[in-house]
Amino acid sequence: MNKIKNYINGKFLPPVNDEWIDNYCPANGQVYGHIPNSSKEDVEKAYSAAKSAFPLWSQTTLEARSRILIKISELLEANLQRFAEAESKDNGKPIGLAKTVDIPRAASNFRFFGNAITQFASESHESVGHDAINYTLRQPIGVVGCISPWNLPLYLFTWKIAPAIAAGNCVVAKPSEITPMTAYLLGKICTEAGLPTGVLNIVHGLGSTTGQAIIEHPDIKAISFTGGTETGAHIAKIAAPMFKKLSLELGGKNPNIIFADCDYDDMLKTTVRSSFANQGQICLCGSRIFVEATIYKKFKTDFVEKVKQLKIGHPSKEGTNIGALVSKSHLEKVIRYIDIAKEENGTIICGGNKVIVPGYEGGYYLEPTVIEVVTDECRVNQEEIFGPVVTIMPFNTENDVLQMANKVKYGLSATLWTNNLKRTMRMSNQLQSGIIWVNTWMLRDLRTPFGGVKESGVGREGGFEALRFFTEAKNVCIKY
Ligand code: NDP
Secondary structure, three states, rough: OOEEOEOOOEEOOOOOOOEEEEEEEEOOOOEEEEEEEEOHHHHHHHHHHHHHHHHHHHHHOOHHHHHHHHHHHHHHHHHHHHHHHHHHHOOOOHHHHHHHHHHHHHHHHHHHHHHHHHHHOEEEEOOOOOOOEEEEEEOOOOOEEEOOOOOOHHHHHHHHHHHHHHHOOEEEOOOOOOOOOHHHHHHHHHHOOOOOOOEEEEEOOOOHHHHHHHHHHHOOEEEEEEEOOOHHHHHHHHHHHHEEEEEEOOOOOEEEEOOOOOOHHHHHHHHHHHHHHHHHHHOOOOOOOEEHHHHHHHHHHHHHHHHHHHOOOOOOOOOEEEEEEEOOHHHHHHHHHHHHHHHOOEEEEOOEEEEEEOOOOOOOOOOOOEEOOOOOOOOOHHHOOOOOOEEEEEEHHHHHHHHHHHHOOOOOOEEEEOOOOHHHHHHHHHOOEEEEOOOOOOOOOOOHHHHEOHOOOOOOOOHHHHHOOOEEEEEEEEEE
């Protein structure tokens, strides 16, 4: 049995209360390890370590910080196989995905922010006629909290930690209790890369206790959170009266809008991916597919044919396209939505059933599911399911589809398939989302602002936006 420990002040420590939580392997439904059920005391220890490390780390040269971040990135790359296996086992995602997306991207996060911090600059404003100059300092905040979800465990964990420490902060971080493994392994890598003790502290445990202790801590001055909209609202309620800086990356219900004039084959191939990659458990997946009526019938046939070809299997098997969902309770939630779809007169045109993978009968497998809906206002078209389930329906005009695309409480991303330039410009301007992809999906450039509007979040991550979030601007005005 694996026993994961907290990483505090460069040491691996058991929780103060010696309480542990079972860690399940989604591929077979069995407990394969234990993680600390950390309490307030553990968070306090982590905070103290971070606080002690801050004076020196915040004064460490940018070059030295950069070198350490890049070293972490290199060590992640050198340990790709080990990390990918751990991620796949912990999360249920196909090993191929962990090897080509999750772990390489975690390494890129450190490399990117290791480089970005050497290019980060602040502004100066000359007050002409007043004989004065203003310059802006961008100072690290101090101790910051980073809380991440289970769907892209190391990828999203490092997306926060890397800019936080690059900017000179010290961190108390909590990965999802459902997928703690790679965050645990990251501690070892950070030590090996020479990250000073206390700069990064990783505390494992439940959101309602460990996470809560981080957000409630009066001296943790900024919280960067990725997770569900409800949790985000809860965090905002606690953090706002304490005037903490907040970055909230929350849920989505993203439209995938397909016009008849698109490059059809490219669209079809990408739409299968944007629907079902990582078992549909990516906040950017296009779970509402709207297809121009003139090609709707053809799309429906071709899409279902392609989806049926996806191989469902054990995540460690090369060639598996659809692995296991992350947990039993999540599988049950997704299945409930399939039932709701039936009650609402939706038609399941593909999938919809649990899958038994021989030898792994306890695993959380579900067929990729396509539901034809009669209205965009049904619950499966409005609420986030976050599993291998998409809805499809036809539309007639650009205006109709725009209304439907925007008629949800979320606004994270949207995908548009068309070769009409003017339409691309019109739609991109009017779609209510933080991210728009045209004729592609999940093509990421780490310099770009990342985040959502409406109930998909507040603030932006990525590039200098992240470095701005993790620093305080201080203006200095000098009269000469
Ligand atoms: P949750 O909101 O349940 O959890 C996210 C993290 O917050 C976990 O580490 C969780 O701990 C922790 N948490 C829960 N309650 C509290 C609390 N009271 N105080 C502090 N921390 C708490 O989300 P999921 O893990 O279920 O992730 C799925 C969600 O994440 C989806 O809605 C998805 O859309 C969203 N997401 C958004 C992204 C974006 O960029 N906008 C990207 C990826 C996912 P624990 O689970 O250990 O109890």
